[in-house]
Amino acid sequence: MARIELRNVQKRWAGATAVERIDLAIDDGAFVAVLGPSGCGKTTTLLMLAGIYSPTSGDIAFDGARVNDVEARDRNVGIVFQSYALYPSMSVLENILFPLRFAKVGRAEGERRAREIAALVRIEALLERRPSQLSGGQQQRVALARALVKRPRLLLLDEPLSNLDASLRLTMRTEIRRIQRELGVTTILVTHDQIEATTMADRIVVMNAGGVEQEGTARDLYERPATLFVATFVGSPPINVFDGVAAGDTVRVRDATLPLSSSAAGEVVVGIRPESVRANGNGMPARIAAVEPMGREVLYTAEGALGAIRFVEAGADARLREGDEVALDYASRDVLLFDKASGRRLETRIVS
Amino acid sequence: MHAPTLTAAPARADGADWAALALRARWRRTAEQSALLAFLLAVSIPILLPYFWMVVISFTARSGGVSTSVLWAACAIIVPAVMIYCVVHLIAPSTRVRLVAALVLLVATIALLIALVGPALHVANYRFLWRRNIVEEIRSKATAGGQFPSVWIAFRNSLALALSETVIILAVASLAAYYVSRFAFRGREAFLQGLLVLHAFPAMTLIIPLFLILHWIGLLDTIVGVMLVLATIELPFYVFVLKGFFDAVPWDIEMSAMTDGATRRQAFRLVVLPQVRVGLIAVGVFAFIRAWEEYIFVRTMLIENTHWVMSLYLYWVSDDIMGVDYGIVAAVSVFYVLPSLLLYVFCQKYLTQMTIGGIRG
Numbered sequence: 001m002a003r004i005e006l007r008n009v010q011k012r013w014a015g016a017t018a019v020e021r022i023d024l025a026i027d028d029g030a031f032v033a034v035l036g037p038s039g040c041g042k043t044t045t046l047l048m049l050a051g052i053y054s055p056t057s058g059d060i061a062f063d064g065a066r067v068n069d070v071e072a073r074d075r076n077v078g079i080v081f082q083s084y085a086l087y088p089s090m091s092v093l094e095n096i097l098f099p100l101r102f103a104k105v106g107r108a109e110g111e112r113r114a115r116e117i118a119a120l121v122r123i124e125a126l127l128e129r130r131p132s133q134l135s136g137g138q139q140q141r142v143a144l145a146r147a148l149v150k151r152p153r154l155l156l157l158d159e160p161l162s163n164l165d166a167s168l169r170l171t172m173r174t175e176i177r178r179i180q181r182e183l184g185v186t187t188i189l190v191t192h193d194q195i196e197a198t199t200m201a202d203r204i205v206v207m208n209a210g211g212v213e214q215e216g217t218a219r220d221l222y223e224r225p226a227t228l229f230v231a232t233f234v235g236s237p238p239i240n241v242f243d244g245v246a247a248g249d250t251v252r253v254r255d256a257t258l259p260l261s262s263s264a265a266g267e268v269v270v271g272i273r274p275e276s277v278r279a280n281g282n283g284m285p286a287r288i289a290a291v292e293p294m295g296r297e298v299l300y301t302a303e304g305a306l307g308a309i310r311f312v313e314a315g316a317d318a319r320l321r322e323g324d325e326v327a328l329d330y331a332s333r334d335v336l337l338f339d340k341a342s343g344r345r346l347e348t349r350i351v352s
Numbered sequence: 353m354h355a356p357t358l359t360a361a362p363a364r365a366d367g368a369d370w371a372a373l374a375l376r377a378r379w380r381r382t383a384e385q386s387a388l389l390a391f392l393l394a395v396s397i398p399i400l401l402p403y404f405w406m407v408v409i410s411f412t413a414r415s416g417g418v419s420t421s422v423l424w425a426a427c428a429i430i431v432p433a434v435m436i437y438c439v440v441h442l443i444a445p446s447t448r449v450r451l452v453a454a455l456v457l458l459v460a461t462i463a464l465l466i467a468l469v470g471p472a473l474h475v476a477n478y479r480f481l482w483r484r485n486i487v488e489e490i491r492s493k494a495t496a497g498g499q500f501p502s503v504w505i506a507f508r509n510s511l512a513l514a515l516s517e518t519v520i521i522l523a524v525a526s527l528a529a530y531y532v533s534r535f536a537f538r539g540r541e542a543f544l545q546g547l548l549v550l551h552a553f554p555a556m557t558l559i560i561p562l563f564l565i566l567h568w569i570g571l572l573d574t575i576v577g578v579m580l581v582l583a584t585i586e587l588p589f590y591v592f593v594l595k596g597f598f599d600a601v602p603w604d605i606e607m608s609a610m611t612d613g614a615t616r617r618q619a620f621r622l623v624v625l626p627q628v629r630v631g632l633i634a635v636g637v638f639a640f641i642r643a644w645e646e647y648i649f650v651r652t653m654l655i656e657n658t659h660w661v662m663s664l665y666l667y668w669v670s671d672d673i674m675g676v677d678y679g680i681v682a683a684v685s686v687f688y689v690l691p692s693l694l695l696y697v698f699c700q701k702y703l704t705q706m707t708i709g710g711i712r713g
Contacts, residue, residue, distance in 0.1 A: 047607070050607070050611045051610075051611065052607050052610065052611070071610075072607075072610040072611050073610055073611070073612070073613040073614060073615060074613075075611070077611050078611070079607070079608060079611045081604045081607070081608060082604075083602060083604045085602065085604035085605045085607070085608040086605070087605055087608075087609070087622075087623050087626075088605075088626075088627065089623075089626035089627065089629075098609070098612050098614075098622075099612035099613050101613070101614075102612065102613030102614055102618075103613060146608075146612070150612070150613070
């Protein structure tokens with residue numbers, strides 16, 4: 001178990017920069033998710049932590065000690081790849097025993113530990129099988145067991161659930177969480193799926209274009225996104241965004257003028273979450289353009305003064321139909337304002 | 353065209369026509385299969401017949417000429433048997449019937465062969481296996497190059513050449529292919545293109561320079577010299593083939609092995625190599641057979657008769673007694689072919705997979 005720090009870490013390849021600059025501290029025993037779109041540098045960061053890549057500049061520290069030059073095999077890090085990366089020529093038991101070969105653990109002790117960890121991830125019955133004879137979920141558990149058997153100080157999970165079907169993903173989410181709690185191992189989960197990040201991790205680091213956009217709890221990211229990127233990346237369905245121009249105490253979006261709590265100037269982006277919009281009969285007039293029932297809720301798209309706006313209503317049945325005239329209202333404290341040029345959120349708010 | 357289909361449709365719908373359609377489909381399948389079988393039989397005859405003839409001669413010929421009567425007798429028994437089986441295979445409904453038919457035919461064929469051809473068979477042509485001075489005996493005088501060596505010396509030389517060839521190529525090609533597949537280095541593209549160009553380059557053109565080089569470094573007329581020459585010429589191709597296999601091994605398992613505590617070398621040996629096992633076996637078999645059948649380079653670079661390999665032994669046997677005793681030449685040929693044939697039979701399933709791996713790369 002260890003406290004992990006990345007200080008000013010950068011990774012450049014011959015032609016491109018994969019990781020621009022990362023500063024991050026992860027507490028001992030924490031479960032942190034690194035969330036970002038593909039190509040944002042999150043896997044590169046993970047492989048730098050594992051010791052496969054070494055950073056171009058900056059430091060990586062385990063428990064305060066710089067490990068940049070420590071080889072992958074000496075870092076005692078467990079890793080689960082998206083592809084699981086099981087060794088196809090070995091049985092499940094041999095796969096789990098593999099890390100112990102190099103850890104100077106005796107055969108009997110190794111077997112005992114392998115069986116113990118196999119019980120923890122519930123694959124005791126599969127030990128003699130080959131990876132090719134396992135389902136995706138079982139392979140995932142084997143990969144987890146192999147990563148954990150040497151009692152790593154850091155567990156890295158690279159998109160571990162993306163190859164599983166929906167129901168299995170749900171199970172494994174809780175399973176991984178349970179195992180992490182039981183062992184108390186510092187864990188970093190890399191994912192592009194916000195649900196995985198918010199449900200499994202204590203803290204979430206949102207990455208974009210090689211840098212950290214924001215770090216915080218799921219609630220922080222949702223309610224107080226630091227940047228427009230975080231606001232659009234977190235939340236489903238995605239936040240409605242409108243370009244506007246602020247002048248003095250108002251912001252103008254197309255035909256609408258919205259009052260501000262404090263003065264601002266220049267181009268801004270107004271963000272309104274679909275969940276905070278209500279079609280309750282008083283507010284801006286709009287016409288329903290699309291109705292998409294999604295099971296527990298209905299997603300509507302309406303055309304109004306701001307432009308196209310999406311909102312959701314709970315309930316399985318659609319109350320409104322295409323072409324209906326509605327009046328949209330929203331809680332003004334839920335409206336987010338961003339500076340268009342920098343993408344950073346402005347402290348000023350809409351008042352009603 | 354539309355009208356008949358439209359009128360035919362209701363007739364089918366009532367079910368009366370299904371049986372006729374099924375019957376037609378069955379007949380068509382049978383016809384297609386018989387055409388295919390006939391074609392395959394026809395094209396395999398020119399390939400199989402010479403080998404079969406060689407085997408027949410080696411067991412029947414006596415000093416003097418070659419009589420083809422045994423060959424035709426054997427063919428007269430085997431060809432109808434194969435054809436009968438083909439017909440049974442096409443007509444017989446179940447595997448059990450086919451199996452029984454195959455067994456009956458096999459027993460009948462063997463019985464007929466023993467009865468008609470059996471008396472003509474003998475193993476005297478294989479006496480070169482245990483007699484040394486066979487050529488001298490037949491020609492009742494010494495050969496030009498002195499005493500003819502025992503076949504086992506040539507066999508041992510061939511085996512040494514082929515095995516060491518296999519070992520060298522496997523060791524060098526696997527490491528080189530792994531490096532080319534996994535590492536970025538200056539001139540990697542040029543290196544890969546060079547491999548292909550080298551393979552396209554006819555090696556025969558190098559025969560004189562190679563002869564001179566071997567002479568200067570004192571390896572002329574040694575097995576080691578030929579071994580080095582063959583390995584050098586063959587390596588580029590095998591590096592390229594194995595690179596394809598290594599390319600197909602995912603990076604993930606290697607990274608995984610390294611975070612599990614393995615060094616790069618251990619990861620290569622314990623995790624990556626088992627993944628390219630098929631490729632290694634295929635390359636090993638081809639390298640072995642290639643060296644086993646090598647003729648031009650050994651003919652040029654091996655002189656002393658104690659350095660002969662099997663291909664040279666066969667050449668000198670046929671050179672000295674061709675026209676006098678075909679039986680011995682055929683017997684030596686059969687003996688020469690046997691090891692590669694056995695290797696092919698045992699490794700066939702790996703060799704057929706190699707093309708797949710090769711294409712992937």
